[in-house]
Amino acid sequence: MGKPELKSPRHKNPLVKSRPLVKSRAACVRSSANVKVVVRVRPPNPKEQGDNSRDVVKVVDEQVLIFDPKFNPQSFFYHGVEQKGRDFLRKANKDLQFMFDKVFGFESTNEQIFEDTTKSLIKCLMDGYNCSVFAYGATGAGKTHTMIGQTENPGITYLTMAELFKTKETLQDERNFELGISYIEVYNELVQDLLNPGAPLQLRDDGRYGVMVSGIKIHKIENPNDLFTLLAKGNSNRTQHPTDANAESSRSHAVFQVYIQMEMKATREVRAAKLSMIDLAGSERGSVTGYGGARFAEGANINKSLLALGNCINSLADGQKYIPYRDSKLTRLLKDSLGGNCQTVMVANVSPSSLSYDDTYNTLKYATRAKKIKSDVKKNVVNVELHVGEYVKIVEELKKELEKVRNQLKEKVSEKKVDPKLSAQLTKMIEDRRKLLDKMHNVEGSEKIVILRR
Numbered sequence: 001m002g003k004p005e006l007k008s009p010r011h012k013n014p015l016v017k018s019r020p021l022v023k024s025r026a027a028c029v030r031s032s033a034n035v036k037v038v039v040r041v042r043p044p045n046p047k048e049q050g051d052n053s054r055d056v057v058k059v060v061d062e063q064v065l066i067f068d069p070k071f072n073p074q075s076f077f078y079h080g081v082e083q084k085g086r087d088f089l090r091k092a093n094k095d096l097q098f099m100f101d102k103v104f105g106f107e108s109t110n111e112q113i114f115e116d117t118t119k120s121l122i123k124c125l126m127d128g129y130n131c132s133v134f135a136y137g138a139t140g141a142g143k144t145h146t147m148i149g150q151t152e153n154p155g156i157t158y159l160t161m162a163e164l165f166k167t168k169e170t171l172q173d174e175r176n177f178e179l180g181i182s183y184i185e186v187y188n189e190l191v192q193d194l195l196n197p198g199a200p201l202q203l204r205d206d207g208r209y210g211v212m213v214s215g216i217k218i219h220k221i222e223n224p225n226d227l228f229t230l231l232a233k234g235n236s237n238r239t240q241h242p243t244d245a246n247a248e249s250s251r252s253h254a255v256f257q258v259y260i261q262m263e264m265k266a267t268r269e270v271r272a273a274k275l276s277m278i279d280l281a282g283s284e285r286g287s288v289t290g291y292g293g294a295r296f297a298e299g300a301n302i303n304k305s306l307l308a309l310g311n312c313i314n315s316l317a318d319g320q321k322y323i324p325y326r327d328s329k330l331t332r333l334l335k336d337s338l339g340g341n342c343q344t345v346m347v348a349n350v351s352p353s354s355l356s357y358d359d360t361y362n363t364l365k366y367a368t369r370a371k372k373i374k375s376d377v378k379k380n381v382v383n384v385e386l387h388v389g390e391y392v393k394i395v396e397e398l399k400k401e402l403e404k405v406r407n408q409l410k411e412k413v414s415e416k417k418v419d420p421k422l423s424a425q426l427t428k429m430i431e432d433r434r435k436l437l438d439k440m441h442n443v444e445g446s447e448k449i450v451i452l453r454r
Contacts, residue, residue, distance in 0.1 A: 035344045035373045038102040038117055039065065039364070041352050042142040048353035056360060057352040059105040060097075067364055068094040068357075098364050100371070106352075110149050114159040117345050121275070122163050124343050125260060126171070128271035128379040132278065132337035133160075136366065137349035138359035139282030146347055147279040148235060156347075157256060157277045158228065164258070164275075165224045171262075178261040180218040181227065183234035186330050187252035188301045194234035194254070195219060203332055210340065211332050218259060231256065251298050253305065253330050254279045266398060266437075272380045276337055280306070280330075305330040310366055312338055317372040341378055346370050402434050 041057050058066045070093045102116050121131040133156065135143035149155030168177050183194040190200040193216055202214045221227045239252040258275040281302045308328035315323045316339045323339060325331045336342045348367035350360045409426060 033343050033375050033377050035338075035346055035370050035375065036101050036117070037346045037348065037367050037371045038104065038113070039098075039100050039348045039350060039367060040104040040108060040113060040142065040146060041065070041106060041350055042145075043106040044351075044353050045140075048351070048355055053354045055352045056354045056357055057350060059103055061103070063101070063103055064097060064099050065103050067096045067098060067361060070095045094361075096364075098368060100348075100367065110146065110153055110155050110159065113146060113347065114156045114163075117347060118156050118160040119163060121343065121345065122160070122167050125164070125273045125275055126167060126262070126271075128262075128273050128381050129377055130274045130276075130336060130342040130380065131344075132276035132334075132342050133345045133347065134276075134278035134280060134334070134337060135347045135349060136280055137282060137363050138351065138356055141282060141349035141351050141356070141359070141363070143282065143347075143349045144279055146349060147277060157231065160275070160277070161227055161231075161258070162224060164260075165227075174265060176263040176265065178220070179222075180220045180259045181230060182213070182216050182218055182257050182259075183230065183254070184213060184216065185238055185252040185254045186305065186333065187239045188298060189305070189329055191329060191333075192252075193217065194237045195230055197237055203329060210336055213333075251281060251302070253281050253302075255333055269381060274336075276342075278334065278337065280309075304328065309334070313366055313369050313373065317369045339373060339375060341380075342375055343377055344373075344375060398437055399434065402430060406430055 041059060044053075044055070054071075056068045058069045060066060104113060104116075118133050121133070124131050133147075135147050137143050145155065147155045147157050149158065168179075171177075184201070185192050185194055191203065191213060192198075192200060196217050201216055204212045204214045206212050219226075219230055221230070234254075234256070238254055256277040256279075258277075260273045260275070262271045262273075263269070264271075305328040308324065308331045311324050311327065312331050312334075325335045331338075337344050346367065348363050350356075350363050352360075406427070409423070409430075
């Protein structure tokens with residue numbers, strides 16, 4: 001008895017084919033997109049206004065700012081003649097020009113940030129694309145104010161979710177929605193669930209879904225009130241400690257994620273999307289925070305994770321093949337948001353004061369590098385191949401729905417005096433749509449019959 005013949009699973013017998021009557025497959029619509037980078041310059045705080053400091057950021061227009069601009073010193077005259085010369089004891093200004101997708105000055109509000117950054121992402125979510133937003137900057141630069149805000153001035157997280165529910169209401173007749181959220185933080189390289197505090201969670205690499213948080217609980221939500229209640233609960237559990245740089249300094253990286261699943265009522269097509277809102281802890285120097293011991297160790301872990309994030313940004317911007325995502329749990333969680341299947345918006349927050357000179361310069365450099373990152377985004381769509389009989393049912397349901405709409409239109413026309421031309425146009429549009437749907441399902445039905453005959 002000889003040895004059995006071993007064949008590669010890729011080379012199957014072409015004469016033997018089995019095709020199930022019902023099958024699901026992911027339809028990938030791929031495209032390339034750059035990370036959108038915006039910069040927000042916060043107003044100077046009372047401490048910066050009181051100290052002997054100057055502004056090192058000058059907003060030129062909506063896309064350009066100058067870091068460490070030149071200034072015209074007071075002219076010195078001798079015998080009525082202006083003396084021109086340079087003060088060699090003073091360090092020359094950098095006078096660097098930076099260009100971004102959008103630059104927001106002192107007077108900008110969270111509403112304006114939302115309109116120009118995350119509002120456009122809602123349409124992408126409805127189309128089945130993953131989206132993410134993360135705030136980057138030094139301690140006290142205004143990241144949490146931008147992302148969370150206050151009750152009277154909500155941040156872009158609240159505004160984005162309110163817009164998401166508004167869009168959901170408008171599409172309720174066409175789609176069935178399922179929404180779920182999770183809220184976690186990375187504190188001292190430990191992952192914690194902010195909605196269900198307990199033991200630290202572990203990260204797992206999944207070949208299909210990427211990096212997953214093992215043991216996290218997804219909370220289903222039906223209305224905005226549930227969402228805002230859970231978000232407020234998570235924020236109250238987030239790790240915060242006062243420092244010399246910020247009275248309410250966030251000592252952890254917070255990741256708020258929304259999972260959306262949509263089923264088209266007409267075609268039974270299913271779309272899945274994920275929205276991630278990330279509020280990073282601030283980069284800082286130990287001398288600025290004024291703390292030692294546990295607070296100093298926190299700052300070391302924050303800087304370690306942000307350094308890993310900077311290395312990933314540099315590698316992605318340079319187009320390197322190896323990206324060091326595994327250097328930190330933060331970068332593992334942000335793998336999709338940086339260079340994966342995701343449309344990403346980065347909000348870089350900076351202080352205008354010379355007291356934060358180095359931090360502001362580093363933030364602007366990282367934001368400039370992030371603009372070069374390209375993501376390979378794809379639409380998360382599941383096409384459900386049904387039996388021919390199922391298509392017949394769908395066609396019948398569509399006919400009933402069209403007949404119902406037609407009757408409602410006739411009732412409205414009889415109740416109110418409507419332009420006969422407009423009524424005829426609407427009736428023709430409905431009839432054309434019905435014919436188009438009939439043709440589409442006839443073609444799909446014929447295709448299924450051919451497959452079944454094979």
